[in-house]
Amino acid sequence: MINVNYNPDVLSCLANLSNDEVFTPPGLVNDILDLLPLDLWSNQNAKFLDPVSKSGVFLREMAKRLMEGLETQIPNKQDRINHIFSKQLYGIAITDLTALLSRRSVYCSKTANGKYSICETFNDEQGNIRYKRMKHTWQNGKCSYCGASQEVYDREDALETYAYNFIHTDTPYNIFNMKFDVIVGNPPYQLSDGGHGRSAKPLYHKFIQQAIKLNPKYLSMIVPDRWFAGGKGLNEFRDQMLNDKRFRKIVDYTSASDAFPGADVPGGVCYFLWDKSYNGETEIEIRNGYQIDISIRYLNEFDTFIRYSTAADVIKKVRANSKSFMSNHVSSRKPFGLATNERPKSRGDLKLKYYGGYGRYPSNLITVGSELIPLWKVITSKTSYDHAGQPDKEGKRRVFSTLEILKPNEICTETYIIVGSFSSERECLNLLSYLKTKFTRFLVSQLSFSQDITKDRFAFVPLQDFSESWTDEKLNLKYGLTLEEISFIDSMIRPMELSKNSEVDE
DSSP, rough: OOOOOOOOOOOHTTTTTTTTTOOOOHHHHHHTTTTTTTGGGGOOOOOOEEEESSSOOOOOHHHHHHHHHHTSSSSSSSHHHHHHHHHEEEEEEESSSHHHHHHHHHHHSSTTTTOEEEEEEESSSTTTTEEEOOOOOEEEEEEEETTTBHHHHHHOOOOOOOOOTTTTTTOOHHOOOSSSSEEEEEEOOEEEESOOOTTTEEOHHHHHHHHHHHHHHHEEEEEEEEGGOTTOOOOOHHHHHHOOOTTTEEEEEESSGGGTTOOOTOOOOEEEEETTTTOEEHHHEEEEEEEEEEEEEEEGGGOOOOHHHHHHHHHHHHHOOOOOOOTTTSSSSTTTTOOOOOOOSSSSSSEETTTTTTEEEEEGGGOOOGTTSSEEEEEESBBBBSGGOOTTTTSBOOOOSOOEEOOOOOOOOOOEEEEEEESHHHHHHHHHHHHHHHHHHHHTTTTTOOOOOOOOGGGGBBBOTTOOOOOOHHHHHTTTHHHHHHHHHHBBOOOOOOOTSSSOOO
8 A cells, every 4th residue: 555565364354254244345445435525535634434344445445545635735655654544544343353454454563553553653552443342232132232132142252242332332422532524334234133044133224323423524335225125123224314315326236246246145235425415316326237227316205215217217107007006915924824844734624835845734723814715826935036136147137936826725834925815716817917027026126125025025016907917018008108118127027927837937
């Protein structure tokens, strides 16, 4: 960075980091910093904070810009280094390991006042990259600050607690006791909540909320897209974000691997510029592979965030010409009260559809959804076809992995949800034809930012008369879609065909 040769050994640190803490590539960091006003880099009084420092890359790249921007004001290189690192750049590490790594990356020494540190003014080992081991505050088995499970994270001192300094306090001002002009970083995304399997609760939104409390001039963070649709503790946060007119720009990657090579973040990631002095529409830049879509609009035009302006136009037409929507008719999870791991019995008067196929099941064990048993039913897997709810290499999605008809006296486990139930097979077949249209799957995809297919995903899908069959051509005509809108849907959704056994294949 400043003509000092060093080779930090980072591999031992990287190997010990949580999978929920994604490192930010330098190129992406600079894309994020490019959103900030240029004059910040020549302002020797501006103060910058990375409250979630992992590798120190944000601080390092900001230092490079300040070194260039302040050259005429502070011509002496060493004086400029001392000023930037001691009076402008501040970081809060997320673990003891990342504190060492960040100092090594930024100061060229794991101790700020060490022999090889490029800054000469620090009197202590931490410098301006702080870390303090903290403990969770337990109430009824959960942390009152981050919601972490006491069962999982009430650990011995030798293990990391993931009680992050920045959010485990009511007074973040006290960490450095100063006001920051810019807060920027890549927060931890989630923590295990002690639930089944890999169940985890989101965490990144708490860092954004805490940063806004500090009232900086500018705030920029890169986070998962899952807040777009809310759910799992994110509904209130989503509403706050959508109704905050201080967001000047959002850059969204529909596939997280385009931003973080090799990373698997369901639903994509986005970064933003929040500007305290701004009040207006947001510039929205969507990056879907090599395709880039840019629009300027208010974030709160819908109850959830819609990525594309063309998609927003389609949804407006659908809502203007519809009275009822499929989300009011699709079942919740466990339509018959049977968990995913439920299996057929040796005897039974019903036929059970489960992940492994079909088997017998006694009706006297069914306590939920018994009114559905004598009906014809259309089911879909609660897991989408698209990996982590993301498009394929061509930027397209299929959405549904399985669409199938259950006959009367056939039931299913939690692996599936019931999209519709009828007294006749013909109505089921017509619903099936509706679900396989690009039109329907496009509307479902607008609310799908993870791999889960739930009833909420059907909130934009209009209810139809299923005494008749449906095709894309028929639906496009009904809702008055333009050739441009039809072409856009075609570019986003892969085709599906109906096979002879009433399942949907590609």
